[in-house]
Amino acid sequence: MVFQNTLKKYVMASGIGLHTGARVTIKLHPAPVDSGIRFVRTDLDPVALIPANIGYVTETSLATTVGNAAGSVSTIEHLMAAFFGMGIDNAIVEIDGPEVPIMDGSAYPFVAMIKQVGLSSQKAPRRYIEILEPVTVSSGDKTVTISPCDSLYVSVGIDFDHPMIARQQFDSRVTPHIFERRISRARTFGFLKEVEYLKENGLALGGCLDNALVLDDKTILNQDGLRFSDEFVRHKALDLIGDIYLLGNPVLGKIDSFKSGHAIHHLLSKELLNRPYTWRLVELDAERPADPWAVQAISGEKGIFTSVSV
Incomplete structure (x- = not known):
């Protein structure tokens, strides 16, 4: 892990939000070097781009939420843990709802998604x-x-x-x-x-x-x-x-x-x-x-x- 990593190709999954109960689909896409993790709310018009960064954290009471004037995404912590744990530096997360699906309550379903498509090493230093x-x-x-x-x-x-x-x-x-x-x-x-x-x-x-x-x-x-x-x-x-x-x-x-x-x-x-x-x-x-x-x-x-x- 001398170099940054992204996904080799996109992968998708669906589930329900823990707090909203709404069904949502997420698609994990490769992203360029130094772009970090970014959420894209595709259900909004215009679509909302929300960086997964401390400067965009808006709520931490029951889960971690990031957002800006265009929109927000909540319960991101399990997906973020999977990105960190598996060595993903850059990714775009398309999501058609306000909350990352809870899946089985752990980060493993997201780990499995990442392993399904594999990592792509990017020739930029980590x-x-x-x-x-x-x-x-x-x-x-x-x-x-x-x-x-x-x-x-x-x-x-x-x-x-x-x-x-x-x-x-x-x-x-x-x-x-x-x-x-x-x-x-x-x-x-x-x-x-x-x-x-x-x-x-x-x-x-x-x-x-x-x-x-x-x-x-x-x-x-x-x-x-x-x-x-x-x-x-x-x-x-x-x-x-x-x-x-x-x-x-x-x-x-x-x-x-x-x-x-x-x-x-x-x-x-x-x-x-x-x-x-x-x-x-x-x-x-x-x-x-x-x-x-x-x-x-x-x-x-x-x-x-x-x-x-x-």
């Missing part, structure tokens, strides 16, 4: 955000810290007053192989009382046991049970990865989070942008064999483009 100094944000008992590391490493903790969840911890480096096998299949989850309340208020209209883990006061209602014994915290790691990718580049840093969610993930990203001395953009040296998950800067100053070699 730029990584290298963390140089720790940055911490907190909100009540929620906290997230990002600190220097030679790869992306996530350390995620949760604590729920429920016998099926309780306190869980997930620690892992994030590579395409690890993401696909250990993270991408973890499903979103919710509590029956909360789901009922949301539906009464016009939200979670598409939520069901086929696309989410649902818990009552004591147990899980899904007959197929858990995919991992710690599936709940793994899904929190998935959400974190998707939200952080809205910075626009893959990150080299260790992220420690406890009881975090979309809002505090966004707060961390904004804090990084407000402190440009805590990070820099780096590139791998294409002239030498490279391990894309372990880089070392060889030149440059904080907050500017530079080259790196391993």
